Amino acid sequence: MRSNKLYDEQRIKVAQEAIHGTKISFLARKYSVSPSTISNWVKFYKERFGEEATPSVQERIEDAERVQDLETKMETAIKLLGEKDLEIELLRELLKKANPAYKTDSNWPTKR
Template structure:
């Protein structure tokens, strides 16, 4: 068995599936993967924020970490904007509700 038998995208898909179902054993059986393997992926994901392996060279590792940090920051900004939009929508809906059904 080779070290990189599964792609990083596949590993991330499996981790998402485990998060959605809350059941690693079920996902492992469904995909015929050892639950220990999935737990290793999850542990690595929690520690590094990704299942992707870091390059070996020190400078290359630093650059890869900077890139990951940039990506996470961009995702965080997108999520903040999305949350703000949803909060605004809720506020508008509450105002409409209160205008139609005054207490």
């Protein structure tokens, strides 16, 4: 029986998601297949690539910590970028005005 390469890649992707901790019932609903089918795909994946291909609990924890760290850094970068964009917009508005930082002679009190 010939199998479609795209279908094989999809099965491997689903099996990897299941191995990485996504619940099989969720994957079954997501991909419209039965949970037993996904279990079979996971078994096939483990037979084909071996147990070494599946990440250990410690590797999963490290990945989760790394992702959390990157998300925190990204949020900080987005906030800084937003502040810089606001600052640039304010400076552009000031440039549009004629001498925005200087008072004119009419604003100065006169000596009498």
